[in-house]
Amino acid sequence: MKPYLIAPSILAADLARLGEEVENVAAAGADIIHFDVMDNHYVPNLTFGPAILEALIKYGIKAEFDVHLMVEPVDDLINQFADAGASYISFHPEASKHVDRSISLIKDKGIKAGLVLNPATPLTVLDHVLHKLDFVLFMSVNPGFGGQSFIPHTLDKIKTLKARIDELGLDTRIEVDGGVKTNNIAEVAAAGADMFVAGTAIFGADDYTVAINEMRSELAKVR
């Protein structure tokens, strides 16, 4: 069984002190760092480019980065984030003209590849590519902003995909992103997720170690 991974989203960090914030959250027990890339085109918000990722790595962050691309088109930025040092890269299928090719671009760089499903994206987008993916990221909010409420029907989608993954004997991870907090992380895990993005729930807490430990205690109740 794959260990649970907790991935704080830096979107909710104090951006004026980004290096220090990422260092602190990694020291608090984060497994990977979730890096939301928004282009003000695919989503109505604008965030970080590859130069910021490079700068964080140069600053001394050793944790792996989970790059969530909310951009259109995707291929050029896949190359740039691969060169900058990403360990995981995911993108939204509707933002790529050639989804299979974009997945191969990520995998050929030795990076874990994921496809992101918005709340209204059907599971059928995974039909011919699931076997190539290292992870599927379910958005449990509409993409573009942190601090939104978890959309409950995501749980049914997670359960359905988890059953399909098990039936096919794949070891694809399931990541969930949006509105994940201490009070719902166990339910999300019980549905079949094993990677949990949390922005405001961690960076909004007074003590990041306490916030992450509380999430781990909740996860320990599931397995």
Ligand SMILES: O=C(CO)[C@@H](O)[C@H](O)COP(=O)(O)O
């Ligand atoms: O990709 C996104 C939003 O588009 C997320 O990664 C958010 O940054 C998660 O923030 P919270 O809902 O946990 O505050």
Ligand SMILES: [Fe+2]
């Ligand atoms: Fe994200």
